[in-house]
Amino acid sequence: MNYESISPETLKTEYLSPENCSFFIGDAGFTGAVIKNEPHNRVILKRALPFGAPDDYICITDTENNELGIIEHVAAFSDQQQKIIGKELSLRYFIPVIQEIVSIKEKMGHFYFDVKIQGISKSFTVKDLSKNVRMHGENIDITDIDGNRYRITDFSAIAAKSRRKLEPYLY
Numbered sequence: 001m002n003y004e005s006i007s008p009e010t011l012k013t014e015y016l017s018p019e020n021c022s023f024f025i026g027d028a029g030f031t032g033a034v035i036k037n038e039p040h041n042r043v044i045l046k047r048a049l050p051f052g053a054p055d056d057y058i059c060i061t062d063t064e065n066n067e068l069g070i071i072e073h074v075a076a077f078s079d080q081q082q083k084i085i086g087k088e089l090s091l092r093y094f095i096p097v098i099q100e101i102v103s104i105k106e107k108m109g110h111f112y113f114d115v116k117i118q119g120i121s122k123s124f125t126v127k128d129l130s131k132n133v134r135m136h137g138e139n140i141d142i143t144d145i146d147g148n149r150y151r152i153t154d155f156s157a158i159a160a161k162s163r164r165k166l167e168p169y170l171y
Contacts, residue, residue, distance in 0.1 A: 014069040016060065018077050021069065023084040031088040033060060035068050043068065045088045051136055054093075058085065095141070095149045096122070101162040104169070111169070113142070115150070124148065129169045140166070 016035060023043075026032045030042040040062055048057035048070070058071040071077075074085055100116040111126045124144040126132050132143040140152040152158060152166075 013067075016069040016071050018081065021060075021071070023081055023088075025084060031084060033068070035060070040068065045085060045092065047089065047093065050093060051134065051141070054089075058089070093149075095151045098142075098150050098152045098158075100159065101165045104165050110145070113144075117150070124150070133169060135170060140170075 021033060021035050023031060023033050026041050031045070032039065032041045033043045034040070042063050044061045044063065044065075046059045046061065047054055048059055055074040056072060058074060060068045060071065062068060071085070074082055077085065096117045098115045098117055099119075102114040102116060102121070103112075104114075105112045109127065111129055112123065113126060114121065114123050116122070124146075126142060127145050134141045135155075138154045138156055140155050142150045142152075144150070155163065155166075
């Protein structure tokens with residue numbers, strides 16, 4: 001598609017619901033969908049609002065990134081359909097949970113994190129903490145220089161020693 005072929009019709013968003021959309025796992029293990037009676041053997045699901053509304057406004061595209069529609073609310077789908085949607089989203093949005101902050105060191109504008117995730121030591125680097133450390137209630141999301149995300153699910157519940165290492169960088 002090029003700019004000459006854009007019209008109000010091509011920009012129209014198609015909202016999908018259980019009445020006109022269903023999901024399946026294909027023989028190769030990929031998530032597929034039947035949208036308005038048209039089968040798509042492989043679809044890609046992306047969150048439009050991954051932080052604010054992770055289960056609402058899910059964009060469905062084909063493998064060439066052509067938008068097929070948007071799910072307004074995942075909760076409208078059956079439990080079985082929600083499991084398929086959730087599994088696909090969890091693969092795309094895998095976010096390891098940090099259980100302990102061992103150290104944070106700053107060197108030349110980069111912050112080097114040493115953390116524990118499920119008892120395993122992990123190191124990563126963050127540039128520009130003001131853009132890459134986000135608080136959402138008690139959750140904290142940290143994005144490293146490679147675009148990987150890490151999460152602290154309940155900041156007040158982690159050990160005080162770990163909290164003290166991160167607190168100076170939160171405000």
